[in-house]
Each structure stands twice: as structure tokens, then as C-alpha cells.
Amino acid sequence: MFIDRAKIFVKAGNGGAGCNSFRYGRTRRIKIPTGGDGGRGGDIIIRVNKAVGTLLDFQYRRHFKARPGGPGGSNDKKGSDASSQIISVPAGTIIRDLKTSLVLRDLVEPEDEVVIVKGGKGGKGSVHRNPATQGESGENRDLFLELKLIADIGIVGFPNSGKSTLISRISNAKPKTASYPFTTLKPILGILNCNDFKHIAVCDIPGLIEGAHQGRGLGHDFLRHIERTRVLVHLVDMSIGGGEAFKNYLSLNKELEFHNRILVEKPQIIVANKMDLERSKDNFSDFTSRIGKDVYPHTEKFGGEVYPISALTGQGVDKLIEVICRIT
Numbered sequence: 001m002f003i004d005r006a007k008i009f010v011k012a013g014n015g016g017a018g019c020n021s022f023r024y025g026r027t028r029r030i031k032i033p034t035g036g037d038g039g040r041g042g043d044i045i046i047r048v049n050k051a052v053g054t055l056l057d058f059q060y061r062r063h064f065k066a067r068p069g070g071p072g073g074s075n076d077k078k079g080s081d082a083s084s085q086i087i088s089v090p091a092g093t094i095i096r097d098l099k100t101s102l103v104l105r106d107l108v109e110p111e112d113e114v115v116i117v118k119g120g121k122g123g124k125g126s127v128h129r130n131p132a133t134q135g136e137s138g139e140n141r142d143l144f145l146e147l148k149l150i151a152d153i154g155i156v157g158f159p160n161s162g163k164s165t166l167i168s169r170i171s172n173a174k175p176k177t178a179s180y181p182f183t184t185l186k187p188i189l190g191i192l193n194c195n196d197f198k199h200i201a202v203c204d205i206p207g208l209i210e211g212a213h214q215g216r217g218l219g220h221d222f223l224r225h226i227e228r229t230r231v232l233v234h235l236v237d238m239s240i241g242g243g244e245a246f247k248n249y250l251s252l253n254k255e256l257e258f259h260n261r262i263l264v265e266k267p268q269i270i271v272a273n274k275m276d277l278e279r280s281k282d283n284f285s286d287f288t289s290r291i292g293k294d295v296y297p298h299t300e301k302f303g304g305e306v307y308p309i310s311a312l313t314g315q316g317v318d319k320l321i322e323v324i325c326r327i328t
């Protein structure tokens with residue numbers, strides 16, 4: 001299951017209590033304080049873990065409590081500091097304070113981490129010539145975690161336009177493809193290897209339809225996963241007719257804009273798919289002549305071109321890969 005939002009409660013460990021102990025001096029007339037300090041309570045750290053792909057684990061566990069510090073002992077023995085508790089999240093997790101909605105941290109890079117609540121300091125022991133004190137309480141917080149995947153390229157298009165077929169051709173991802181709409185139910189990440197040194201993360205999301213922003217279809221909920229991409233590959237099914245394809249192109253952009261204007265301001269590589277089918281050829285010239293005059297406002301048609309491909313046979317895909325690798 002792909003889960004991209006979660007609410008959790010975190011509580012750092014309390015500090016250990018200071019110790020109230022004394023020993024008598026040699027004459028037994030004076031009491032010498034010997035109580036040691038308590039140890040620090042454990043912090044809670046949220047850290048990116050490459051092996052984690054979703055926030056699913058938080059469906060099952062929502063409360064996290066770090067261990068308390070150890071109490072001080074006699075003979076000035078300090079209590080042990082508690083170790084931190086690590087919570088693993090996928091790269092791209094945004095951490096907000098649940099009450100204020102303020103972003104506390106955006107964990108993007110592998111191994112990024114943040115101490116989200118600090119453990120309490122240990123109490124003072126009587127060795128400081130004052131009565132021993134209790135340890136401080138550890139901080140606590142309600143958090144809202146939201147995952148926005150980190151990808152360089154986002155593939156968008158109507159259901160059935162061939163997005164999953166394309167990602168499985170150009171990357172290591174192998175999602176299900178089928179001849180009915182809404183085959184893809186969750187975002188898929190794949191890596192496209194341009195060469196030995198350059199690897200590009202590509203994201204395929206469930207198909208979008210008109211009215212998606214009002215909750216039609218599945219796609220709208222997943223649009224946040226392409227907010228961070230640099231470039232969109234906008235796939236249009238050419239087999240359905242040039243006019244129809246153009247209508248879909250416009251309405252998909254409208255849905256992107258409804259979600260967040262930054263999406264339509266990203267450069268778009270417009271790709272005409274299913275060019276292996278005979279009827280697609282005429283449709284293609286119809287589509288390109290329409291789009292030539294009337295590109296969606298604010299969008300930038302990358303390189304001023306529409307790239308004809310067949311994700312199924314691979315025709316035109318090398319050129320598309322070359323363009324993607326060049327601009328990212």
C-alpha cells in the first residue's frame with residue numbers, strides 16, 4: 001500500500017533523577033553529599049532511510065517515546081544518558097507541526113536527519129550541595145508527515161495514454177500496464193541511467209482526467225508527487241484523434257494548474273504516443289498544427305517540438321531519452 005500522509009506523536013525521554021545520598025566524614029559529625037546527576041533522556045531523530053518507500057509503517061505505529069535517562073547513584077555516579085530513538089522515513093518527507101502546520105523540516109537528501117524533540121536534562125545530584133532534583137521532562141510534539149517524492153522527471157497524461165509503458169521502457173521500473181484506464185493506482189519511481197554517472201529519477205503517477213481537482217479519478221491526490229520535479233513529460237495518446245488529443249492536452253494542463261500553478265510553469269516535453277498505429281500519423285499532424293498555435297498559457301513547450309514515439313515498440317524513444325538526459 002502506498003501511504004503518503006501520517007500523523008504521529010513523539011515524546012523524548014525524561015531526564016533521570018539526581019541522587020540524594022550522603023556519607024559521613026571520618027568523625028561522623030559532618031555529612032558529605034555524594035549523590036550523582038541523572039542522565040539525559042533520549043532524543044527522537046527522524047532520518048531518511050533509502051530502504052523506506054512510503055509512510056505505511058505509521059498506519060500501525062503512531063506513538064514514539066524515547067527512553068528516559070538513568071538516575072544518578074551514590075558516590076557521585078552519573079546516570080546513563082539514554083540513546084536516541086530513530087524514526088525512518090522516505091526521502092521527500094516534509095515534517096510539520098500538527099497544530100500550527102508550520103514546516104519544521106523537509107528531508108530531501110539520503111541520510112538527512114533532524115532531532116525533532118530533545119530529551120530532558122538529567123536532575124542534579126546532592127553532590128552539588130543542594131537537594132537533588134528531578135530530571136527535566138522530554139519535549140513532545142504532534143507531527144504531520146507528508147511525502148512528496150523526489151524525482152527529476154514526472155510523466156503525466158490521461159489514463160491509458162501509455163505512461164507506465166513508457167516508464168518501463170526507459171527505466172528500471174516495471175509497473176503493470178493494461179488496456180483499461182486507471183491501471184496505475186499509486187506513484188511509481190524508476191531510475192533512468194543516462195550513462196555511468198548520470199541517473200535520473202522518473203515518476204509515473206496515476207492518470208488524470210478532467211475534473212480531477214474536484215476529486216474525479218485518482219490522479220489529483222498524487223499530483224503533489226510531481227511538484228518537485230524539474231520537467232514534465234506530457235504524454236498524449238495520438239490514436240484517439242488529433243482534436244481529441246488536443247482537448248486532453250488542454251484539460252490536463254488545466255487540472256495541473258488547478259492543483260498548483262507551479263506545475264504548469266515547469267517545462268513540458270510534449271510526447272505523442274502510440275505512433276506505431278496507422279491512424280496516429282494523420283492525427284499527429286492535426287495535433288501539431290493545433291498545438292503550434294495554441295500552447296497552453298504559461299507552459300513552455302520544450303524545444304518547441306512535439307516528440308512522436310511508440311512506447312510499445314520503442315520507436316522515437318531514444319531521441320526522447322537523449323532530450324531528457326540533456327536537460328536534467
Ligand SMILES: Nc1nc2c(ncn2[C@@H]2O[C@H](COP(=O)(O)OP(=O)(O)OP(=O)(O)O)[C@@H](O)[C@H]2O)c(=O)[nH]1
Nearest residue numbers: 159160161162163164165178182183184207311312
Ligand atoms: N499500440 C500502442 N499501444 C500502446 C503504446 N503505449 C501503450 N500502449 C498500450 O496502451 C495501454 C495503456 O498503457 P499504460 O502504459 O498502462 O497506460 P497508462 O497511461 O499508464 O494508464 P493508467 O495507468 O491507467 O493511467 C496498454 O494496453 C498498452 O499496451 C504504444 O506506443 N502503442
Ligand SMILES: [Mg+2]
Nearest residue numbers: 163164183184
Ligand atoms: Mg499506468
